[in-house]
Amino acid sequence: MAPDGDAIPDGRVEAPDGQVEVPHGRVEAPDDPVEFMAWATARGWGDGLPLIPPTPERVAQFTAAAGRPAGSVLLEVPPANAWCTVEKLAVNACMAGAAPEAMPLMMAALEAMAERPFDLFALNTTTSSVVPCLFVNGPARDRLDLPYQAGCFGGAAGAGPAIGRAIRLVMRNVGGQVAGETSKCVLGQPARVVGLVMGEWEERSPWPPLAERRGVGGNAVTVYGTIGTMDIADIAADDGRSLAWVIGQSLAYVGTNAYISHWGAEVMVVVPPPWADMLAAAFPSIEDVQEALWRNAGHQEDRFPETHREWLAERDRISPDGTAYIVEQPSDVIVMCAGGLGNLHAGGLHNFGPTRAITRPF
Known part of the structure; x- marks a missing residue:
């Protein structure tokens, strides 16, 4: 860090309290929404959706809600x-339609994305469709109107899409992520526009909240890089052990990014309350649930073609019993409770190997 007040690269100036700041810049733009x-x-x-003109008065509401100087640097965005x-x-955030009250959540999420082992450069430039998703715990879920019941992955009205879109616009407009240019993403996904922002239904979960299990209590956000969402449906399972088999086998599809890389990936499972209750009845603790899911999320090596068996063997991905597990260990299976009471479905969110989940308070 530079001494107080000394100029440092890119016009940044360090404030006396050690907080790096950047001088403000202004451009003239139309205030009419259509013209803007x-x-x-x-x-x-833009991202193809309507944008709210970020007038000085509107932006000031957001910076006031942040509780930090407008020029304070949150992160460097690749x-x-x-x-x-x-x-x-x-x-x-203003352009995306987010509310000023969401600034602390968004700031914490962006700062988490700057931490290792959340590899933001790899996430922003890869051929994969990976996108950072935000999973929220604590009273702020309701205060910010975040979905965590029916339709929480998308479809429920609320603040989630606008918050996710704000994060995505930062990656585009600040980080310079351009599809087909700086980003080599082959296909993309809808969350590359609006993100995925949701809460955990803590009140209906048989387990401690996700963030608490990760060492952070109260209002917290877990940032997780996922290549997309998948539906896991079942109408036959009538106990937690058979359900764990269905979920685990569904997660271990051989085309997931985890199977084409070295160890390091995670996988997330979001189970609705009825299924969470079934799993909790069969397994005494959340760690036992993770163990069961992990053991079922793998395939015997002879299921793979020879070329793929060689690939897995070279990366030490085949266990002594001949099983290729999707992730290295049970703790790499992240489990959260959310969703409607309609039963019959869970959600799988597969990780992009170089990134790992980060949890921060806000």
Whole structure:
């Protein structure tokens, strides 16, 4: 860090309290929403959806809610390696339609994305469809109107899509992520526009909250890089052990990114309350649930073609009993309770290997 007030690269200045700040910049833009949409899209600022003009008055509401100076740097966003300040987040959050009250959550999420082993550079430039998703615990779930019951992956009205979109706009507009150019993503996914932001239904979970299990109590966000969501459906299982088999086998599809890389990937399972109750009745603790899911999330090596068996063997992916597990150990299976009471479905979210989940308070 530079001494108080000394200039450091890219025009940044360090404040006396050690907080790095960036001088503000301004551009003139139309205030009319239709004109602003065309103007911003022509400059590559948009994602194809309508944008709210970030007037100084609107942006000021966001920076006030942040509780930190507008020029405070949150993180350096690759691949452009540009500094994202509180104000830059505020501008993008305003355009996305998020509420100012969500600023602490979004700031914590972005700062978590800057930490290792959450590899933001790999996430922003890979051929994979990976996107950072936000999973929230604590009273803020209701205060911010985040979905965690029916339709929580998408479809439930609430603040989740706008918050996720704000994070995505930061990655585009600050980080310079451009599909087919700086990002080599082959197919993408809808969450590359609106993200995935949801809570855990803590009150209906038989286990401690996800963030608490990860060492953070109260209001907390877990940032997880996923290549997409998959539905796991079953109408036959009538006990937790058979259900764990269905979920585990479904997770271990051989085309997932975890099977084409070295150890290091995680996998997340979101189970609705009825299925969570079935699993809890069969397994005494959440660790036992993770163990059961992990043991079922693998395939015998002879199921793979010879080329793939060689690939797995070279990466030490085949266990002594001849099983190739999707992840290295039970703790790499992240389990959370959310969703409607309609039963019959769970959600799988497969991880992009170089990134691992990070949990932070806010």
